[in-house]
Amino acid sequence: MITAKNLEVRAGKKVLLSIPHFELQEGEVLGIMGPNGAGKSTFIKALALLEKPSQGTIFLKGKDITNDLTLDMRRRFAVAMQQPLLLDTTVFQNVAVGLKLRKLPRQEVKQKVAYWLEKFQISSLAKKHGANLSGGEAQRVNLARAMVLEPEVLFLDEPFSALDFPTKVQLLKDIKSIIQQTNTTTVFVxxxxxxxxxxxxxxxxxxxxxxxxxxxxxxxxxxxxxSTSGFINDWQSLLN
Ligand SMILES: Nc1ncnc2c1ncn2[C@@H]1O[C@H](COP(=O)(O)OP(=O)(O)O)[C@@H](O)[C@H]1O
Ligand SMILES: [Mg+2]
Structure with a gap:
C-alpha cells in the first residue's frame, strides 16, 4: 500500500528520521512503538504527507507521491492525534466538516455523519458543543471525523494516551472492530x-x-x- 525508500527528515542539521526501507501492506494494522523523541510523530507526518522529507521517496500503490501535495492526495489519508483539536462548533458539524469541504450533497452528509456517530456511539452528543465533551468523547468525535472520510490509510498518533483506563479500553475495543469491519489500512503509534x-x-x-x-x-x-531487547524487555517485565 505504502512503500518508503531512504526516507530522511531533518530539522536543520539534525537528522530526525532516517529509514532505508519501509513497507505497509493493504489491510495491515501496523503498530509503531518507541521511546519518547524517537521520531514516531515525525514518521507519521512524513508518511501522511504532512511533513516533507528532506530525502527519499514515498510510494502509494506503486506511485511516487513524495511531492504530491495536492488536496486529492492528502484526502486519501486521515490522521488522528492525541489532542483532538475539535472545531468551535457542534459534534455533528465537527464530523461533517470534511464532507462539506468535499461538497457532498446535504442529504449524503447527514446520512454519513449519522452513520459514524452511531458507530462511535456518540449519536446522543450530536448537538453538543465540542468544548463541552470529556476527553474520551472528544477522541470519539475525532476518530469519527477521520473515518467519515473513508480514508485509504488511517494514521493514529497516540490517540488513547490521554484517556483514563476504562475509557481507553472501551475505545480500543470499538476502534478495533471498526478497523476490522472496514478493513482500513492503519498505522498506529x-x-x-x-x-x-x-x-x-x-x-x-x-x-x-x-x-x-x-x-x-x-x-x-x-x-x-x-537493538530492541532493552526497550521491549522493560515493557514485558511490567506486563508479565
Ligand atoms: N521541527 C522540529 N525541529 C527540531 N527538532 C524537532 C522538530 N520536530 C521534532 N523534533 C525532534 O525530533 C525528535 C523526534 O520527535 P517526534 O517525532 O515528535 O518523536 P516521538 O513522537 O517519537 O516522541 C525529538 O528529539 C524532537 O525533539
Ligand atoms: Mg509523538
Missing part, C-alpha cells in the same frame, strides 16, 4: 505495549529515528533483537 498488543497485527520498533525491528507483533515481542 503508541508507547503503550498493552494497546499495541490488542490492536496491531504487526509491530515496528522505532528508536533513534530508525526502524530497529519489524514483524508480527507477537514475534517481535517474543524475540527482540540486540
Amino acid at each position: 503508541s508507547h503503550d505495549l498493552m494497546e499495541l498488543k490488542f490492536l496491531a497485527d504487526t509491530l515496528a520498533i522505532l528508536m533513534d529515528g530508525d526502524l530497529k525491528q519489524t514483524g508480527p507483533t507477537e514475534e517481535v515481542l517474543a524475540s527482540p533483537n540486540s
Whole structure:
C-alpha cells in the first residue's frame, strides 16, 4: 500500500528520521512503538504527507507521491492525534466538516455523519458543543471525523494516551472492530505495549529515528533483537 525508500527528515542539521526501507501492506494494522523523541510523530507526518522529507521517496500503490501535495492526495489519508483539536462548533458539524469541504450533497452528509456517530456511539452528543465533551468523547468525535472520510490509510498518533483506563479500553475495543469491519489500512503509534498488543497485527520498533525491528507483533515481542531487547524487555517485565 505504502512503500518508503531512504526516507530522511531533518530539522536543520539534525537528522530526525532516517529509514532505508519501509513497507505497509493493504489491510495491515501496523503498530509503531518507541521511546519518547524517537521520531514516531515525525514518521507519521512524513508518511501522511504532512511533513516533507528532506530525502527519499514515498510510494502509494506503486506511485511516487513524495511531492504530491495536492488536496486529492492528502484526502486519501486521515490522521488522528492525541489532542483532538475539535472545531468551535457542534459534534455533528465537527464530523461533517470534511464532507462539506468535499461538497457532498446535504442529504449524503447527514446520512454519513449519522452513520459514524452511531458507530462511535456518540449519536446522543450530536448537538453538543465540542468544548463541552470529556476527553474520551472528544477522541470519539475525532476518530469519527477521520473515518467519515473513508480514508485509504488511517494514521493514529497516540490517540488513547490521554484517556483514563476504562475509557481507553472501551475505545480500543470499538476502534478495533471498526478497523476490522472496514478493513482500513492503519498505522498506529503508541508507547503503550498493552494497546499495541490488542490492536496491531504487526509491530515496528522505532528508536533513534530508525526502524530497529519489524514483524508480527507477537514475534517481535517474543524475540527482540540486540537493538530492541532493552526497550521491549522493560515493557514485558511490567506486563508479565
Ligand atoms: N521541527 C522540529 N525541529 C527540531 N527538532 C524537532 C522538530 N520536530 C521534532 N523534533 C525532534 O525530533 C525528535 C523526534 O520527535 P517526534 O517525532 O515528535 O518523536 P516521538 O513522537 O517519537 O516522541 C525529538 O528529539 C524532537 O525533539
Ligand atoms: Mg509523538
